[in-house]
Each structure stands twice: as structure tokens, then as C-alpha cells.
Ligand SMILES: Nc1nc2c(ncn2[C@@H]2O[C@H](COP(=O)(O)OP(=O)(O)OP(=O)(O)O)[C@@H](O)[C@H]2O)c(=O)[nH]1
């Protein structure tokens with residue numbers, strides 16, 4: 001029982017979908033403040049188990065800081081209410097070529113170790129009647145980054161959201177990112193990055209894919 005609510009969090013009772021994710025009913029029942037309070041308490045326990053002094057001036061606010069950072073910043077993309085609206089405009093000027101938005105910042109979090117994934121996403125599409133406000137592409141990428149992720153899922157989710165917003169299959173996504181779980185611990189390889197891609201519609205054609213990749217050089 002916490003804040004007058006009984007919650008049962010069962011990790012197995014929900015399987016997130018690729019695009020319109022399901023949040024478990026127990027979590028849905030909590031508002032942001034309630035989640036922050038619960039996470040704060042659990043994080044305090046983790047710190048105590050690590051032997052840290054929670055009376056220390058510098059450490060005593062950490063459980064609350066971490067909880068707020070998780071809910072409002074790092075994992076805000078788990079809340080569907082934060083999904084950006086894709087503003088569309090008529091393609092009045094008849095632009096029918098490929099549009100590429102490259103070097104979109106990727107700051108995500110590895111779901112296996114909860115450490116950062118840092119890199120870039122490159123996205124392209126062909127307009128199908130409408131064009132999207134450019135910044136909305138960046139916003140959609142950031143939305144899916146703000147979850148515990150694996151890079152493969154992140155790539156597919158970005159592609160799926162763009163197809164849905166733009167009513168077209170003609171979408172390409174490349175993500176190039178460094179995983180701090182690989183760089184800062186474990187194998188300790190600071191030089192490697194991971195590349196993932198998704199091509200659909202016209203981008204499956206070799207010459208189209210080649211044109212897109214030439215823009216990324
Ligand atoms: N496919 C995929 N794997 C990832 C991603 N992020 C991290 N991983 C990998 O997830 C794996 C988890 O492996 P485990 O053996 O369970 O964990 P571990 O003992 O900490 O493994 P090491 O990192 O090798 O020390 C590691 O190989 C990570 O490199 C990702 O985005 N995609």
C-alpha cells in the first residue's frame with residue numbers, strides 16, 4: 001500500500017507492442033507524482049544496500065532526483081501522453097523527392113544495463129500528399145529514445161511512427177550509436193558503435209537506398 005493505493009507490479013503481465021505500446025494496468029493507475037514517490041523509496045533502498053550514507057548532505061536528495069529524472073526525463077517516452085503530434089502540411093510545392101533529416105541526436109538508455117546509448121539517427125521519406133514539420137521527425141525520435149531500449153526496437157519504432165504519421169511506406173531509418181554498456185563496463189570497447197537500419201517501400205530499391213546512404217556520407 002502506498003499513498004492510499006495498492007499496486008501489484010507484475011513484470012510478466014504485459015508485452016509492449018512495437019508502435020502503440022501498452023502500459024501495464026497497475027502502472028496506468030498511478031499518476032506521475034505517485035510513480036516518483038514509489039521509485040524514490042525503492043532507489044533509497046538500493047543506495048542503502050550499497051552502503052551509502054543517506055544522511056550525507058550530497059546524497060540525501062539523490063533518491064528523489066533519480067526518481068524525477070526517470071519519470072519526467074529519461075523514461076518520459078513510456079507515457080503515451082508525451083507522444084508528439086505530427087504537424088502535417090499540404091505538399092503545395094509538389095516536392096516529390098527524398099527528404100532526409102540526418103544527425104538527429106539519440107540519447108537513450110540500454111534496457112539491459114540502464115546505462116546510456118548515445119548516437120545519431122538518420123531518417124528519410126518520400127512525401128505522399130503531405131509533408132511533416134521537420135522538427136516533428138526529431139521529436140518522434142526523441143520520444144522513442146526516452147525509454148529503456150534496445151537499438152533494434154528503437155529503429156523499428158521510429159520507422160513505424162513515421163509511416164503512421166506520413167501515410168506512406170516510403171521510409172528509411174538508420175541509427176548509429178555507442179552503447180555505454182559496451183564502452184564503460186563489460187567488454188570495455190570504447191571504439192565500437194552499433195548500426196541498425198530499416199528500409200521499406202521505395203527504399204528497398206538498391207538505387208534509392210544508395211542515394212539515401214550517399215546523403216549520410
Ligand atoms: N541486440 C542488442 N543487444 C544489446 C543492446 N544493448 C545492449 N545489448 C547487449 O545485451 C547483452 C546482455 O548480455 P548478458 O550476458 O545478459 O549481460 P552481461 O553479462 O552484462 O554481458 P556483457 O555486456 O557481455 O558483460 C550484452 O551482450 C549487451 O551488449 C541492444 O541495443 N541490442
Ligand SMILES: [Zn+2]
Nearest residue numbers: 110112113181
Ligand atoms: Zn547494455
